[in-house]
Amino acid sequence: MNTMIVNREKITVPPAWEKRTLLDFLREYLHLTGNKNGCGIGVCGACTVLVDEVPRRSCITKVETVLGKQVLTIEGMEQNDGSLHPLQQAFLDAGAVQCGFCTPGMVLTSHALLLRNPNPTEEEVKQALKGNLCRCTGYVQIFDAVMKGAEFYRKKEGKTDE
Amino acid sequence: MPKKTRHLSGKLHVTGRSLFIGEEHISADMCHVAVVFSTCAHGRIISMDAVSAKALSGVHAIITAADIPGENNIAHGNNDNQPLLPADTVMYVGQPIALVVADSRQVALEAASRVTVNYEEMPAILSIDAAVKANQLYVPPRKIQRGDVARAFAEADCIIEGEVKIGAQEHFYLETQRCLATPDEDGGITLYAATQSTTEVQAVAARVLGLANHKITVDVKRLGGAFGGKESQGTLWAGLAALAAHYTHKSCYLELRRIDDIMATGKRHPFENTYRLACSADGRILGYEVILKSNGGAYIDLSLAILERGLYHSDHAYFIPNISITGYACKTNLPPNTAFRGFGAPQGIFPIEIALQQAAEKLGIDPIEIRKRNCYITGQTAPYGMEVCDPVGREMLEELEALASYKQLRNKVDEYNASHQYHKQGIGVVPGKFGISFTTGFLNQGSALVWIYTDGTISLSHGGVEMGQSVNAKVASVVARTLGVSMDRIRVESANTKRVGNASPTAASTGSDINGYAAENAAKKLKRRLSRMAVRYFSERGIACVEEDLVFADDAVVSGDARVSFADLVNFAYTHYCDLGSHGYYFTPGITFNREKGRGTPFYYFVFGAALAVSQVDLLTGEYECKKIYIVHDSSQSLNPDIDLGQIYGAFVQGYGYCTMEDISFNDKGQYLALTPSTYKFPTICDIPPTFKIKLLDLLREHASVLGSKAVGEPPFIYGLAGWFALYDALKRSVPQGSAIDLAFPATPEAVLMAKVQSAKKETV
Numbered sequence: 001m002n003t004m005i006v007n008r009e010k011i012t013v014p015p016a017w018e019k020r021t022l023l024d025f026l027r028e029y030l031h032l033t034g035n036k037n038g039c040g041i042g043v044c045g046a047c048t049v050l051v052d053e054v055p056r057r058s059c060i061t062k063v064e065t066v067l068g069k070q071v072l073t074i075e076g077m078e079q080n081d082g083s084l085h086p087l088q089q090a091f092l093d094a095g096a097v098q099c100g101f102c103t104p105g106m107v108l109t110s111h112a113l114l115l116r117n118p119n120p121t122e123e124e125v126k127q128a129l130k131g132n133l134c135r136c137t138g139y140v141q142i143f144d145a146v147m148k149g150a151e152f153y154r155k156k157e158g159k160t161d162e
Numbered sequence: 163m164p165k166k167t168r169h170l171s172g173k174l175h176v177t178g179r180s181l182f183i184g185e186e187h188i189s190a191d192m193c194h195v196a197v198v199f200s201t202c203a204h205g206r207i208i209s210m211d212a213v214s215a216k217a218l219s220g221v222h223a224i225i226t227a228a229d230i231p232g233e234n235n236i237a238h239g240n241n242d243n244q245p246l247l248p249a250d251t252v253m254y255v256g257q258p259i260a261l262v263v264a265d266s267r268q269v270a271l272e273a274a275s276r277v278t279v280n281y282e283e284m285p286a287i288l289s290i291d292a293a294v295k296a297n298q299l300y301v302p303p304r305k306i307q308r309g310d311v312a313r314a315f316a317e318a319d320c321i322i323e324g325e326v327k328i329g330a331q332e333h334f335y336l337e338t339q340r341c342l343a344t345p346d347e348d349g350g351i352t353l354y355a356a357t358q359s360t361t362e363v364q365a366v367a368a369r370v371l372g373l374a375n376h377k378i379t380v381d382v383k384r385l386g387g388a389f390g391g392k393e394s395q396g397t398l399w400a401g402l403a404a405l406a407a408h409y410t411h412k413s414c415y416l417e418l419r420r421i422d423d424i425m426a427t428g429k430r431h432p433f434e435n436t437y438r439l440a441c442s443a444d445g446r447i448l449g450y451e452v453i454l455k456s457n458g459g460a461y462i463d464l465s466l467a468i469l470e471r472g473l474y475h476s477d478h479a480y481f482i483p484n485i486s487i488t489g490y491a492c493k494t495n496l497p498p499n500t501a502f503r504g505f506g507a508p509q510g511i512f513p514i515e516i517a518l519q520q521a522a523e524k525l526g527i528d529p530i531e532i533r534k535r536n537c538y539i540t541g542q543t544a545p546y547g548m549e550v551c552d553p554v555g556r557e558m559l560e561e562l563e564a565l566a567s568y569k570q571l572r573n574k575v576d577e578y579n580a581s582h583q584y585h586k587q588g589i590g591v592v593p594g595k596f597g598i599s600f601t602t603g604f605l606n607q608g609s610a611l612v613w614i615y616t617d618g619t620i621s622l623s624h625g626g627v628e629m630g631q632s633v634n635a636k637v638a639s640v641v642a643r644t645l646g647v648s649m650d651r652i653r654v655e656s657a658n659t660k661r662v663g664n665a666s667p668t669a670a671s672t673g674s675d676i677n678g679y680a681a682e683n684a685a686k687k688l689k690r691r692l693s694r695m696a697v698r699y700f701s702e703r704g705i706a707c708v709e710e711d712l713v714f715a716d717d718a719v720v721s722g723d724a725r726v727s728f729a730d731l732v733n734f735a736y737t738h739y740c741d742l743g744s745h746g747y748y749f750t751p752g753i754t755f756n757r758e759k760g761r762g763t764p765f766y767y768f769v770f771g772a773a774l775a776v777s778q779v780d781l782l783t784g785e786y787e788c789k790k791i792y793i794v795h796d797s798s799q800s801l802n803p804d805i806d807l808g809q810i811y812g813a814f815v816q817g818y819g820y821c822t823m824e825d826i827s828f829n830d831k832g833q834y835l836a837l838t839p840s841t842y843k844f845p846t847i848c849d850i851p852p853t854f855k856i857k858l859l860d861l862l863r864e865h866a867s868v869l870g871s872k873a874v875g876e877p878p879f880i881y882g883l884a885g886w887f888a889l890y891d892a893l894k895r896s897v898p899q900g901s902a903i904d905l906a907f908p909a910t911p912e913a914v915l916m917a918k919v920q921s922a923k924k925e926t927v
Contacts, residue, residue, distance in 0.1 A: 033185045034178020036386070038336045039420040043839040046336055074178030088176040095168050095808050099630025100175030101336035101386030107176060122852065129847045133839055135334050135387050136630045137808060138815030139847040140854050 004066055006030060007076030013063055022066055023047045023058035026073055034074035034104045038133070045132030048105035049073050055112045074104035077111065087111055090149035091142070098136030106132050110146045118153035120146075167649045168804045170634045171384065182386055183340050183354050184415055192342075193222060195406045195416035196270035198260040198277045199426055200252035203288070203495040203832030205281035207250055210260065215273040220265035224277070225409055227259075232372030236401050238362045238394065239602070242300075242462035244498070246370050246401045252281065253460035254497050255832045256426030258398065263406050263414060271419075286495040286832050290434045290455045293492035300462050300491040306473050306760035308545045309484030311440075314449025318440035322520045326437070328509050328907045329827075330457075331430035331820045332842055333502055337386025339427065340417040341400040343407035350377035351404050357396030358388050358627050359667035364659045366397050367404040378404070383656040385629035389816070390501030392629075393669045394463050395427050421837040428500035429826060431456040431468055433509035439517035440484075445525050445532040449484035452476050452513050456506070458491045459498035465491045468501065470601050470757075472510035474764055477545050479555035479595040480514065480536040485545045495832050501669060503816060504879040507596060511880060512821075512907065515592055519887060523894070529887075530568065530591050534559050537593065547761040550768060551865040555593045558772040558794050558859075562591070565857050566774045566792040575776065579895045584781050586895045587789070590887025593772040594795075596877035597765035598671055598867070599753050605666040606750035606766075608676030612641060612684040614742040618717075618729030620647070623655045624677040625665030631875055632805045636674040637681045639801055640868055644685035645692075646714030647728050671873035674801060675766075676748055678868035684746025689714060691742075695735040700724050767865035769872050771795040773814065773881030776851075777888035781896055784915025786889055788818070790853040793881055798863040799870035810856050810878040817882015819845045822889065822909050889914055897921045 002013045006026070017025050026032045026049065035058060038046030042057035049058045050072040077085045084092070088107060097103050106129065113120060113128040120128070125146050134142060174180035212224045227234055227249040237244045247258055260277060264270035287293050315321060342354040350373065357363045360380040368375045380400075385392060399416055406414035418426070433456050440449040454472050458465035469489045476487045522532040537555035544550055562568070575587045600606050610624040622641055626633040634654040642649050655661060657668075666676065693709040696719045700707050707721035717728045726734075736742060755762030776790040793810060800806045823843045828834050836842035862870045886909050893903045896918065903921055906913035 032178070033181070036182070036336070038338075039839050041420070041838055041840065044336065044420075074176075078177055084173065084176065091176045092169070092172045095804050097169055097172050097175045098632070098808060098812065099336065099385065099387040100171060100180050101182065103175045104178045126848045126850075131846075133334075133336070133844070133846060135336055135389070135816070135844070136812045138811035138813075139845070139850045140811045141808060143847060143850065 002067055004068065005070040007073060013067065018064040020063055021059055022049065022061040022063050025063045026058060032073050032075050036101050036104065038101065045105045045109065046102050048108050048132065050108055050112050053112055053115055055109045072108065074108060077107060086152035087114065087149035091145040094141045094145035094148060096137060096141040096145040102132060102134040106134065106142055110149065114150050114153040118150055118157050120150060166639065166802045166804060167635050168802065169632050170638065170654055180384065182337055182384065183356050184342055184417055187342060187344060187354055189413050192413040192415055193263045193265065193406070193410060194267040194270040195403060195414050196262045196274035197258045197402065197422065198262065198274050198279070199422065200255055200257040200259050202252050202281040202283055203255050203286035205252055205283040207252060207259065208280040208282050211278045212260070215262060215276040218269055218273045220269040221262060221273045223263040223410055225261040225263065225405060229409055230370055230405060231408070232370045234370065236366045236370065236397055237461065238366055238397065244461040246398070246405065254495050256497050258402060261402055261406055263410050288494050288496060288828065288830070288832050290457050290492050293494050294455065294490065298493040300458055300465055300493055304469060304473060304489040304757070306487040306545050307485065311449045311451050311484045311486045314484035315438070315440045318448050319443040320441040320521055320524055322439040322517045322524065324437055324516065324520070326435050326513055326516060326907060328433045328512060329825060330432045330499070331502055331824050332424055332826050333389045333391030334839070334842065334844055335387030335389060335391055338418040338420055338423040339392070339396060339399045341403035342413065342415045343403040344413040345407050345411050348377070350379065351407050352379040352381060353400050353404055354381050355396055355400035356385055356392050357382060357400060358393045358629065358669055360627070360657050360659050361665050362394065362667065363397050363400045366401050370401050371404060371408050379658065379660055381656050381658045382627050385627060388629040389503045390505065390669065391427065393501040393667045395500050424837045424842065425834055426497055428459055428463060428498045430502035431458065431465065431499040431506065431509065433472070435509070435513045437513040437517050439521055441521045441525065443525065445521060445527045445535050447480055447482050447536050450482045450514065451486045453488045454510060455490040455492060456509070457494050457496065457499060459494055459496040461498040463498035463500050465499065467602055468506035470506070472506035474546060474597055474601065475507040475510035476514060478511045478514045479538060479593040481538045481542045482545065487545060496828060503813065503876050505670065505876065508817065508820070508880060508883065512883060515883060519890070530559055530563060533591065533593055546764065548763045548765065552767065552863045554770045554796055555595055558770050558796060559593055561794040561857065561859065562772040562774055562792060565794055565855060571776065585778055586781060586892040587776060587778045588888045588890065588892025588895060590775045590884040590891055591772065592880060592883045592887065594770060594877055594880040596769045596880060598675070598769060598873045599750055599764060599766045600666065600670045600672060601755065601764045603753040603755065606672065606676060606753050607666060608680040608748050609662055609665065610677060610681035610684045610746045611661050612681065612688060612744050612746070614688060614732050616733050616736045618651060618732045620652045621655055622652050622681060623658065623661035624681050625657065625662045626673040626677040627657045627668040629668070631673065631809060633668065633673040633677065635805060636801045637678050640678045640682045641685045643869065644682055645689055647717050671875035671877065673875070674871070675867040675873050676750065678801070679748035680746040682746065682868055683748055684744040687744040687746065688742065691740050692719065692731060692735055695738060695740050696726060696731055698738065699726055699731060699734050767872065769796060769877035771877060771881060773884040775884035775888040777885065777892055779889060779892040779914055781918055784911040784918065786911065786914060788849065788851045788885060790851055793856045793878070794859065795856065795878060796859045796863070796872070797874065798866040798872040799860055800858065801869060801871045803858055803860065806858060806874045807856055809874045813876070813878035814881045815845050815850070817879040818885040821883050821886035821907055825908050825910050893917055898925065901925065
């Protein structure tokens with residue numbers, strides 16, 4: 001089946017799009033413009049989306065390689081009731097947002113990290129985010145946001161264990 | 163005091179709902195524009211073959227200089243002549259020479275790649291040296307002089323001489339250059355342009371299309387970063403999109419690919435400077451002579467203003483009784499170099515800082531101490547004759563010493579160095595003194611438009627462009643404070659030439675100063691009108707009061723025990739024929755400069771600060787790591803300390819990248835060699851040290867701007883230079899005392915290794 005799940009919704013992919021990039025598909029076909037094209041060669045990280053919870057550079061990912069998989073874009077990060085995900089809130093509270101162009105990729109890359117490791121060290125946060133470039137903030141507040149946001153994932157993990 | 167809003171679009175950004183240029187106002191039949199770029203640094207176009215490009219299905223038009231209906235000149239505010247598309251001679255690699263308009267981006271790019279151009283190559287001048295030899299200068303050398311420099315050198319105990327070559331810097335705004343042009347019903351065009359200057363885009367698009375300015379509307383909601391790179395350089399791409407829309411009568415969208423953006427746009431100016439410093443035995447500066455030469459690129463762009471700011475900052479934070487500053491702006495065949503945060507100041511500041519550092523070594527004085535001894539004190543004037551107001555450089559350095567526990571830190575670093583042979587640590591310190599105002603005097607004006615609607619909500623338009631610096635939050639906070647209302651009543655509109663005409667570029671750190679004052683003036687007019695209405699409102703209810711006793715606070719107007727909510731008062735005012743719209747205007751008083759004499763008042767005030775960096779160098783590989791950063795910054799009474807902190811972090815890291823890792827060389831064909839983020843290295847999160855402390859000093863200064871605040875955009879960029887001095891200091895600790903270290907700028911790991919190797923060679927000789 002030529003389908004994929006995007007933000008929990010099943011999407012049928014028209015054949016003409018299969019050879020195109022996932023970023024173009026998301027932006028031009030699904031009109032999900034949250035994720036950005038910053039460099040077009042998979043280096044800056046502005047186009048990052050999660051495919052089965054793993055960060056992927058959508059600008060160099062062919063649609064055909066994600067068929068049957070789950071894609072999460074920044075538009076899918078909000079809670080079901082429309083409120084901000086605690087990680088998004090942490091980005092706001094830490095002042096981790098300036099021009100906003102790198103923000104969606106930053107949030108998603110951090111989300112992927114914290115899903116698999118809710119208790120990251122400083123070094124682990126840096127290693128996870130080193131491929132997401134930001135020219136405005138100087139990263140300090142982004143780092144703070146991820147550390148603050150991690151609390152939510154730890155609590156969530158705690159609950160699952162109970 | 164309500165919690166201060168940091169970013170009006172923060173929620174939109176973290177949810178991905180914020181819309182950037184090209185993400186709204188698009189239509190189904192929108193065309194895409196691709197650019198045919200010059201591959202030749204200097205040459206005549208002999209022929210252009212677009213047959214196979216035109217043959218591609220989906221191509222609507224190929225547009226060249228011959229299709230420009232108006233004047234083929236995009237130069238703004240100066241006497242240069244820069245074509246939108248050159249008719250016959252190309253001046254740099256990356257210069258647009260034709261446009262392809264097609265149904266899709268893919269087809270447009272494919273068609274553009276099929277256009278072949280033949281050139282008759284002409285000699286290209288690329289370096290500053292070559293330009294000076296060929297007398298390719300934009301203007302005769304500029305000079306600022308004071309006192310008797312020759313005598314100062316004759317009387318000096320210590321003379322330092324040297325030469326510094328400072329590299330370029332790529333802006334790397336995450337959002338590349340772009341513009342969406344949509345035709346209006348009357349032949350006009352609306353431009354959604356990535357620009358810091360709506361006015362310049364409007365005027366230039368009108369000129370090249372042969373239209374009146376009022377036929378062009380420029381609208382900018384937000385930019386994905388700019389840093390000066392969209393002050394003048396957004397104009398070319400907006401002009402091209404406008405031309406395509408005018409020619410095809412369709413919406414046309416032009417978005418540069420990253421590789422094309424880096425290839426074709428100007429950078430921070432490379433400078434080559436020579437300096438001589440004369441000091442007394444106790445480290446006081448007696449005289450200083452500096453020659454600044456900038457590589458301006460193929461068109462003048464902002465090169466003169468940038469050179470001037472370099473000249474005005476050559477003294478940096480220090481009083482220099484006898485001084486001679488000379489500046490050259492060179493014309494070369496590179497993309498026109500342009501504005502970039504700091505705007506010539508970093509290149510003017512670096513020579514005096516390295517000279518002082520070397521004087522400190524030679525005289526055996528601590529590098530902070532020598533800087534403190536020379537900082538401006540009250541009553542002293544800058545070389546161009548202006549009194550340096552609120553001179554707190556020395557206090558900043560003292561605060562920095564306390565913040566960083568400097569003496570202990572120095573001891574720790576010395577201990578580390580004593581016990582490590584192949585790794586050395588170094589400490590770098592720079593103060594900051596940055597002049598605020600456009601040095602082009604007439605740009606120091608702003609305006610704003612405020613409407614209060616009948617439900618008590620407010621629409622605010624101002625001349626500033628939001629590019630992440632939160633100018634919208636700052637200007638809105640001025641209106642909120644003036645009218646005593648909460649921030650969520652205020653909606654800040656896009657920057658639009660229809661609501662705010664003749665806006666100055668959002669640049670020179672002045673965005674919140676000039677537009678904040680303008681918005682305050684607009685809000686004050688409304689407050690006066692509402693005060694009259696409030697007196698009437700209360701008197702109709704049997705409460706006597708006078709306008710002077712009214713307090714506007716907490717979304718209400720209060721007189722003693724009487725209170726009316728802001729919304730009720732506004733509705734009352736409307737039904738009693740009160741004008742609820744207001745335009746505010748402001749200009750910065752007293753900014754004048756005589757270029758011939760090199761004298762005047764180019765700044766309204768100065769921003770001071772100081773920074774210290776600790777870095778560790780691996781002497782065997784040249785690799786290094788920044789370990790600690792401390793910054794003290796004088797913000798006077800900040801409109802929003804949280805926003806200022808973000809600006810300081812960001813500016814420091816950008817400045818740190820500039821003097822350490824960011825290297826954008828070009829080859830002998832005038833082509834830039836690093837066109838992607840995989841080859842152009844700028845700081846990542848891994849370059850941020852575990853200790854990064856900033857102290858904001860929020861004492862109200864006598865000389866400041868709106869509501870006692872100070873500008874913040876550019877000044878902290880200078881602090882980044884501390885990173886270079888930390889590496890320099892580390893290298894100095896690896897060689898015998900008195901040995902020279904010749905460290906390049908930027909101090910890439912390769913440059914650090916070369917500096918070490920060169921000094922080792924000298925030792926063995």
